[in-house]
Amino acid sequence: MPELRLSGLVKSFGPARALDGAALSLRGGEVHALMGENGAGKSTLIRILAGLERADAGMVTLDGAPLPLGTSQAATAAGLRFLHQELQVVPALAVAENMHLSRPYPLRLGLVDWATLRQAARGALARLGVDHIAPETPMGALGPGDQMLVRIAATLLEGGPAPWAYVMDEPTAALTGAEAARLFAAIGQLRAAGAAVLYVSHRMDEVMLLADRITVLRDGAHVATRDRAATTRDEIIRDMTGREMADLFPPHRDRAAPAPLLQVAGLRAAGLGPVSFDLATGEVLGVAGLSGSGRGALLRALIGALPRAGKITLAGQPLAADPAGAWAQGLAYIPRERRAEGVMPRRALAETVALPHLSRLSRRGFVNHRAATALVRRLSAQVRLKASGPAQPVAELSGGNQQKVLFARALAGNPRLLLLDEPTRGVDVGAKFDIYALIRNLAARGTAVIVVSSDLPELIGLSDRIAILQGGHITQTLPATGMTEAALLAACYGKDG
Ligand SMILES: Nc1ncnc2c1ncn2[C@@H]1O[C@H](COP(=O)(O)OP(=O)(O)OP(=O)(O)O)[C@@H](O)[C@H]1O
Ligand SMILES: [Mg+2]
Incomplete structure (x- = not known):
């Protein structure tokens, strides 16, 4: 199984330190949750992996060999795929066409072979356990959750070396409960196929349901990496906040008959x-x-x-x-x-x-x-x-x-x-x-x-x-x-x- 390691990552924006010794290891076949308070540096770490920002210091290796990052091509070549919140889709084109945006359409006798195109799309969706999205549906008619599933399925159709790691930054923030459940099922399929998923979320329920390991960042630094099966919510919350959160809700007060x-x-x-x-x-x-x-x-x-x-x-x-x-x-x-x-x-x-x-x-x-x-x-x-x-x-x-x-x-x-x-x-x-x-x-x-x-x-x-x-x-x-x-x-x- 491939293993990606990040260690000692440092990144400053002017006087502000977004990352200050962040570390993470990501292995094929695991769902790895990345958690931390708002501003802890999660998105910054991901942007560095994606080649959208450059780290000031730190080391990234893939299977022990130094990995050059800094461009999105380098990230793609390393087998990493990113599902950013702003989904890049063409609403007017069909699902199957959206899944072929970055590769040539199949041809037959010099013409686009629509049947093969749709068949490929259907097959890739099925590999994620998705059977409710018809390949001929216009992308714009789908909700954000289904669009995300199509985007993930599209990566399965790419030529060249297959992607092995998927990075998702708060993917469920805009999804309904049913859409999120479908995404979780698809994540399960990816993991079963040996892929890694790096998953940022503030929702403790999701993390406890999905993750194999959990890494917590605080103020840009690595605090702990824990096996989900061997930890508790309280422990993770303590890692994130440095404080106990027993009394999450302040007590109700008594009020005399209000106006x-x-x-x-x-x-x-x-x-x-x-x-x-x-x-x-x-x-x-x-x-x-x-x-x-x-x-x-x-x-x-x-x-x-x-x-x-x-x-x-x-x-x-x-x-x-x-x-x-x-x-x-x-x-x-x-x-x-x-x-x-x-x-x-x-x-x-x-x-x-x-x-x-x-x-x-x-x-x-x-x-x-x-x-x-x-x-x-x-x-x-x-x-x-x-x-x-x-x-x-x-x-x-x-x-x-x-x-x-x-x-x-x-x-x-x-x-x-x-x-x-x-x-x-x-x-x-x-x-x-x-x-x-x-x-x-x-x-x-x-x-x-x-x-x-x-x-x-x-x-x-x-x-x-x-x-x-x-x-x-x-x-x-x-x-x-x-x-x-x-x-x-x-x-x-x-x-x-
Ligand atoms: N381009 C930038 N310029 C200046 N400061 C930045 C920039 N990008 C991030 N920061 C700062 O770096 C810190 C880490 O931000 P980051 O977006 O990585 O946090 P996060 O862990 O993803 O938080 P959230 O859970 O709220 O999304 C924040 O204090 C943020 O203000
Ligand atoms: Mg963020």
Whole structure:
């Protein structure tokens, strides 16, 4: 079996050290999880392997022989394949054609032999255990999970030396549960065929299910490599954070009969409603539902990003039906697709956080830069943002830290009502803890929160009450105390808990 070894990797970006003695070994036939907090250096390590960045120091060997890296051709020649988040596909072309983008189409009598082309595509997909994707389907009609399966299958059709190692950086971040399950099955097939999979994920469940070995990086350095069968979640979390995480959820506090803050009556939008509920000052309402239940639409209708009907009041005032108006009334929203919807990547971190608050930070038309910088520094500390300074462009931050920037921005407005869509997706366990504590603190100071999450322990741990959405309607609202995951899931499926 081939073995790739990385040792003593160092990489700095200006004064910031992204890698500081990182090490890893990857063997054919294993799934190797790479874990670490946001900003620990995982993506940087992968970018070095892929030849997209050059290490300042360190050693990479393949079966004991030094491996020249630094270009993507070198990585390809070494048998490495990378599934980056931005999938390179041609949406208008069929699946089978997408699988032949980098090699000639089969010909017959000088013409493209479509039957052979499709047969090859079908065969490669079947080797991954995939039989639900027809080779003639246009690529653009597939979801992100199926596109990923097609991309992996395409590598099986390449000419030349066969790839032996697959590198996936948070592949399930944008996938539904069913799509992720198919990807896991395909990963199992690759492993059974002797390939190695290097897998970056923040989801402990996935890692414990898939990985043979787990390597943890902290602050760019190698902390430990452990056999999954001989370790525990707690041990991995300790490796990542250097602290114990027993109390991941802060305790619920007791509240005396709170005043109603948000009143929603007969809310309707596309695929949603009518929905009616009240929310008290300082209350955290969880929203559970399967995908397609209207979870995201509920939040977007409330913020006014979707056309809606119905009567909504916030602190007794009718709530504006447009995002800017709602923001002015004290409503903040953190969308699910943070990278796409929320961030202008080239803009500096300080600007991103402060921009929506400039009117508050200005006097007679002049921005008080000192106040703005102080605000940004205070909020960055509050969300434990890892960045070199307020001038750093958001694009340079690690994925999880980009999400924290949006949290900081929402918090700066002291929102009366905070809407959160999957607030901890792509966020490491330590940062999760920080975000949970932030949400609880805000609630304790009177902010009402609505949180949509497919992470059931998160919903139960954070919420006071949980509303179950099914087919666009709230079918039940249950107290979170004493709720179990199984009961919650059963409620989402419409069975008696
Ligand atoms: N091009 C760059 N310029 C400046 N700093 C960078 C650049 N790329 C990465 N960094 C910094 O290097 C550190 C490691 O980032 P990296 O993206 O590798 O983290 P990560 O482990 O993948 O985190 P996440 O789990 O959030 O994706 C971070 O502090 C990041 O801000
Ligand atoms: Mg990353």
